[in-house]
Amino acid sequence: MQESPMQEMQAPLTGRPVISATGLFTPADSISNEELVASFNAFVDRHNAANPDAEPLAYSSVEFIEKASGIKARHVMSKAPILDPDTMCPRLPERENDELSIMAEIGVAAARQALERAGRKPEDVDAVLCAASNMQRAYPAMAIEIQQALGIEGFGFDMNVACSSATFGIQTAADYIRAGNARSVLVVSPEITSGHLNWRDRDSHFIFGDVATAVLVEDAAIAPAEHWAILGTKLKTVFSNNIRNNFGFLNRAAPETADTADKLFVQEGRKVFREVVPMVAQMILDEAERLGIDPEGLRRLWLHQANAGMNRLISTKVLGHEANEDESPTVLDTYGNTSSAGSIIAFHQHSDDLVAGDTGLICSFGAGYSAGTVFVRKVS
Numbered sequence: 001m002q003e004s005p006m007q008e009m010q011a012p013l014t015g016r017p018v019i020s021a022t023g024l025f026t027p028a029d030s031i032s033n034e035e036l037v038a039s040f041n042a043f044v045d046r047h048n049a050a051n052p053d054a055e056p057l058a059y060s061s062v063e064f065i066e067k068a069s070g071i072k073a074r075h076v077m078s079k080a081p082i083l084d085p086d087t088m089c090p091r092l093p094e095r096e097n098d099e100l101s102i103m104a105e106i107g108v109a110a111a112r113q114a115l116e117r118a119g120r121k122p123e124d125v126d127a128v129l130c131a132a133s134n135m136q137r138a139y140p141a142m143a144i145e146i147q148q149a150l151g152i153e154g155f156g157f158d159m160n161v162a163c164s165s166a167t168f169g170i171q172t173a174a175d176y177i178r179a180g181n182a183r184s185v186l187v188v189s190p191e192i193t194s195g196h197l198n199w200r201d202r203d204s205h206f207i208f209g210d211v212a213t214a215v216l217v218e219d220a221a222i223a224p225a226e227h228w229a230i231l232g233t234k235l236k237t238v239f240s241n242n243i244r245n246n247f248g249f250l251n252r253a254a255p256e257t258a259d260t261a262d263k264l265f266v267q268e269g270r271k272v273f274r275e276v277v278p279m280v281a282q283m284i285l286d287e288a289e290r291l292g293i294d295p296e297g298l299r300r301l302w303l304h305q306a307n308a309g310m311n312r313l314i315s316t317k318v319l320g321h322e323a324n325e326d327e328s329p330t331v332l333d334t335y336g337n338t339s340s341a342g343s344i345i346a347f348h349q350h351s352d353d354l355v356a357g358d359t360g361l362i363c364s365f366g367a368g369y370s371a372g373t374v375f376v377r378k379v380s
């Protein structure tokens, strides 16, 4: 039968999205809880001495941080200024416009590793999504700079869904492939979280770390023999002010509040814990049912890395028992919370040992609220 002109114009719906490879860039420097708390407490001493009439600030403690979160250390791009009680934030010198930006630089490093592991040349990639919880500038898009630095044709754009940026990026890439609009898409997540963390806030100063990850999502038809079939993706958002960052270009229009603490990361950690755990566990169970996957048969969960206790509860609800390290690996102990990159680091570092047919879940959750699930099966 002859195709109508309309049918001819439509792209074929043939793509089957898979994860071909991942990449990781880890900053060389790391801050231990001991170093962090020593610097924070020195700041508290100075602040209290300088403000004898104000409510004194309380010390932070290594024991609290590890017990409440599971975090023991975090990598950062700019260690000394963060630990200097007079500075307590990263100092990353601005670069000239013709130099590669720092976010692009670490994104490119992660992306190169993903391409190398997939045996893919940049010219074979159709699109770059820079999916992260903050962009260092409004435009041009970080993704387009990364695209140019790698020598990729096609297109790129930025997307921000806070801690869920990478899974939202994976679904977006998978949809391009399902629709036949691309066959090879890089999802790059450079997370310089140290720039939006309030290092003087006792409640959260220990949370974040810096890193970059990359995920190469491709059509199965061109993927390397060993890859991860994407069985299904699901995204969810529910508005909440419990994790918020008011930094933005309109702060300039309200100069009297431009420097206040709410222009950095703030959260109601307890509420986040309480509200997000059941939401995410239910989402995983519903999606597993939709896909006909027995959740108790999942070989591994690569969960968002914000809090070890949250992951324990979520994995227990999903697997029917408390997961061990093999079933739900932790990277937050050495990386801290790396926002959207956390579940991808876990996948990158703890997936090579799985065998063909093993099924697992990449899952993120965070500000928005936002949550994303990507069920995958090893193929080789």
Ligand code: COA
Residues within 6 Å of the ligand: 059, 060, 061, 064, 065, 068, 069, 163, 202, 203, 204, 243, 267, 268, 269, 270, 272, 273, 306, 307, 310, 337, 339, 366, 367
């Ligand atoms: N050092 C020592 N004590 C501290 C402290 C610190 N750095 N920070 C807080 N405390 C104290 C509090 O003052 C409080 O004392 P009180 O009981 O005398 O009032 C006590 O420790 C408990 O504080 P709380 O904030 O309730 O701790 P928590 O057990 O909820 O743990 C988090 C805090 C942030 C680790 C935890 O809530 C969490 O991880 N939530 C989820 C966060 C999340 O996923 N966010 C997404 C980010 S993208």
